[in-house]
Amino acid sequence: MTNEDTTDGIAAATAPPRAGARAWGALAVLMLPVLLVSIDITALNFALPEIAIALQPSAAQQLWIIDAYSLVLATLLVAMGNLGDRIGRRRLLLIGATGFAAFSALAAFAPTAELLIAARAAIGFFGATLMPSTLALLRSIFxxxxxxxxxxxxxxxxxxxxxxxxxxxxxVLLAHFHWGAIFLIAVPVLVPLLVLAPLLVDESRDPAPGPIDPIGIVLSMLALGGLAAGIKELAAAGADPLGIGLVLLAGLAGWLFVRRMRRVASPMLDVGLFRVPQFSGALLVNLLSVVALTGFLFFVTQHLQLVEGMPVLDAALVLVPGVVAMILAGLLVVRVVRSVDPGVAVVVALGSSLAAYGMLAVLGENVSVLGIAVSFALLGLGIGAAETISNDLILSAVPPAKAGAASALSETAYEFGAVLGTTLLGGLLTAVYRATLVVPAGTDAAMAQAARETLGGAVAVTDGAGPAGERLLEAARIAFDHGVIATSISGAVLMLLAMVVAWRSLRGTGD
Known part of the structure; x- marks a missing residue:
């Protein structure tokens, strides 16, 4: 036997086993909560005009209807990922799926904006159990x-x-049903998960988890929740004491959390991972990518319906090319990174997303429906490829036993990105809209006040109001497009920053 034969034999013996058909079936089952949780982040965008008419939320409540879900989700992800490592990731997944479906059904029939916000928060609580479990289970299956x-x-x-x-x-749902139908889709999606997961997905947990750290869990919740809530408050109300206080509380809790994780024998999170460029850089790329995606969807969906005047289904179809581009990019990049450095591939991909925002900023008020479709396709192409690579790098940077905690951090970046996308970019859009809205002389005071809140409010109060209403609506639409230009410039800056991060931290991280 030659030395080459011996080397090949050793490599074959030590190579990890390849997954079979059952594992790929498990992957299909785990995709159900992933699709549902991610759909729930943005599905309300097209429903906002209808909800604004039905429940009459204020501008702040409108943002909370979108963000309550992501805010609670982001607050609890690290704690829930750690809990899954201890009690079992499959068990936590099934508990979360049951609660998610139940509260989604309640949200569908919420009679007031306050109750809808509360239901969204409860859905976020159970959603926090789903995402870390799915990604961590993939680490143990494949x-x-x-x-x-x-x-x-x-x-x-x-x-x-x-x-x-x-x-x-x-x-699609709003074209045929009441706005609450977008919540009811959780029930038929999660029932198959509850039936098939015990059959196809093996239980997975940290073999030596150590004791549960309630102090660490509380500190992580105060840090993440305080930061997200503080940013929301500062974006909505400016530098007020509450927003500043929440950010300071988050900073103190974060410092105490890191200090505790460095001292306890079995930390719930290895903070040393943040010193690994591959890990921290990939997390930041995820964060900035989701900010860009959710911020884009927040204003484009409103522009198509309220400025272009498109029916909800027609407006939704404008985004289909972007979704297709995202799917193709996410799958094809797996082959690309076999021969191209992952960091370089991420930079090139994000350049496409930068072009998307740059296109909107340049076109400004003259952007067409075709222009929006093309820009979203470019955005989807870049984000689909970049997030595939970054998530693989995050999982590869940690040992399998800590996959739950690492997955939770990856999901935290996603959810904070969703919060920041609507809070910062949505808040900027609202601020520019209000600053540039010129109310025509002689406009009724009540109509003017509604128009100053949101573009949706302007559409609601000017319907059937005659020439005066038409002048006010035209002014509101012009002001909204001014906000879109400012938001697009900010999105382009975010994508440029993500490219710099990827170039400096992710190069040389391939096989």
Whole structure:
């Protein structure tokens, strides 16, 4: 026997086992909560005009209807990922799926904006149990690196596509049903999960988890929740004491959390991971990508319906090319990174998303429906590829036993991105809209006040109001497009920052 034969034999003996048909069936089942959670982040975008008419929320409540879900989700992800490592990731997944479906059904029939916000928060609580569990389970199911990269690509594509397809799903449902129907889709999606997961998905947990750290859990919740709530408050009300206080509380809780994780024998989170450029850089790319995606969807869905005057289903179909681009990019990039450095591939992909925002900023008020479709396709192409690579790098940077905690951090970046996308970019849009709205002389005071709140409010109060209403609506639409220009410039800056991060931290991280 030659030395080469011996080397090949050793490599074959030590190579991780490849996954079979049952594992790929498990992946299909795990995609159900991924699609649902991501759809739930953005599905309400097309429903906002109808909800504004039905429940009459204020501008702040309108943002909370979108963000309550992501805010609670982001607050609890690290704690829930750690809990799944201890009690079992499959068990936590099934508990979360049951609660998610139940509160989604309640949200569908909420009679007031306050109750809808509360239901969205409850859905976020159970949603926090789903996402870390799915990604961590993939780490234990697919041991072969190439198979895992493909599985993660499908996972990341499902999440990105769900986020992008949320408005499309919402548009199709709203064209035929009451706005509450977008919540009821959780029931038929999660029932198959509850039936099939025990049959196809093996239980997975940290074999030596150590004791539960309630102090660490509380500190992580105060840090994440305080930061998200503080940013929301500062975006909505400016530098007020509450917003500043929440950010300071988050900073103190975060410092105490890191200090505790460095001292306890069995930390719920290895903070040393943040010193690994591959891990921290990939997290930041995820965060900035989701900010860009959710911020884009927040204003484009409103522009198509309220400025272009398109029916909800027609507006939803404008986004289909972007969803297709996201799917193809997420899957094809798996082959690309076999021969191209992952960091370079992320930079090139994000350049496409930068072009998308740059296109909207340049076209400004003259942007057409075709221009929006093309720009969203460019955005989807970049984000679909970048997030596939970054999620694989995050999982590869940690040992399998800590997959739950690492997955939770990846999901935290996603959810904070969703919060920041609507809070910062949506808040900027609202601020520019209000600053540039010129109310025509002689406009009724009540109509003017409604128009100053949101563009949706302007559409609602000017319907059937005659020439005066038409002049006010035209002024509101012009002001909204001014906000879109400012938001597009900000989105382009975010994508440029993500490219710099990827170039500096993710190069040289391939096989």
């Amino acid at each position: 041991l072969d690196r190439r198979q895992r990269r493909l599985a993660v690509a499908i996972w990341a594509t499902a999440f990105s596509v769900g986020s992008a397809a949320g408005p499309i799903v919402g548009g």
